[in-house]
């Protein structure tokens with residue numbers, strides 16, 4: 001073929017994906033897409049796998065939230081671009097909501113993002129350079145690893161301890177720190193564990209960060225989502241001199257993950273974040289230009305008008321389901337559920353020694369799906385094999401049926417000891 005009289009170097013079209021795209025990998029998709037997942041046609045499918053509280057239709061945004069978005073749409077004032085960090089009024093509303101008595105926030109301390117996912121990406125990338133490492137929990141939300149790996153930032157997993165309600169193994173955490181460590185990610189309350197850390201434990205984690213002068217990235221997308229008799233403490237409320245980038249959003253507490261509203265809060269009592277990180281976050285915000293302006297515009301009314309019963313109702317559902325699932329699974333030989341204290345998940349240990357023909361968590365999940373049409377997530381996707389995670393936002397009657405089916409499945413596959 002000729003091109004201006006010059007022969008083309010390539011004889012056919014070959015478009016390679018970039019190295020970054022090839023490095024970008026979400027373990028959840030990779031594991032789930034590779035699984036043999038044919039439900040039993042004779043049983044209704046119950047999926048306990050997706051961390052989306054709206055999928056079963058029993059939970060969703062409040063009327064006040066929907067009205068706020070409708071109003072934003074009808075006003076005709078939110079159809080254009082917002083400032084890349086977000087509308088001033090919405091950021092001021094977030095600042096007001098998350099201000100602490102000794103750590104007040106201003107709208108300039110808030111940067112909007114497309115969901116907590118983008119908030120996490122910004123928080124990690126505003127500080128970490130390629131070759132540095134970020135400490136992340138295991139088991140943990142896989143996105144931390146996905147973001148870091150795509151940008152050549154290393155990760156090191158610190159251990160969580162199931163026998164201590166998934167507290168951080170502090171010695172292990174500290175042993176991982178080296179001169180290239182950039183920051184520590186803490187997920188509280190946790191996906192996938194449903195753990196909620198006590199004030200004392202968070203202070204212990206902060207002490208490790210303080211000793212090594214490491215900033216904390218606090219993933220608090222489940223902030224305040226705790227069961228009865230449990231109190232939520234934000235990392236920033238206990239961090240003293242440690243700079244904290246807190247990531248949050250509407251997705252879980254406001255039951256609207258599809259609205260993609262998230263934020264990063266710059267919380268520092270020493271001014272350690274001043275100008276450098278603030279400017280860096282501003283720079284990063286100019287890549288995507290913020291979440292949907294209708295939701296941004298609705299945010300002040302969403303905060304002001306949502307009633308306490310809205311939050312408490314969802315938490316009652318999650319807690320009832322947690323108790324129900326824990327009770328049933330606890331009775332089953334070979335299973336060790338860990339009772340959560342918040343968020344919307346329960347992790348259950350699996351001892352394959354008790355079973356005739358179950359190799360590991362993935363095998364368990366596949367066979368359970370084929371025989372019982374119940375789908376759970378193998379904790380392999382959270383770097384924690386031999387556990388599986390169930391979601392607690394499903395209607396309680398379905399959790400009951402699903403756990404009963406898990407129990408019968410386990411009995412059927414039990415090894416004759």
Ligand SMILES: Cc1ncc(COP(=O)(O)O)c(C=O)c1O
Pocket residue numbers: 051114115116117118141187190191219221249250251257260261262
């Ligand atoms: C711990 C954790 N952080 C962040 C996110 C992402 O939230 P968003 O849907 O707002 O992007 C999730 C979603 O499941 C999560 O579980």
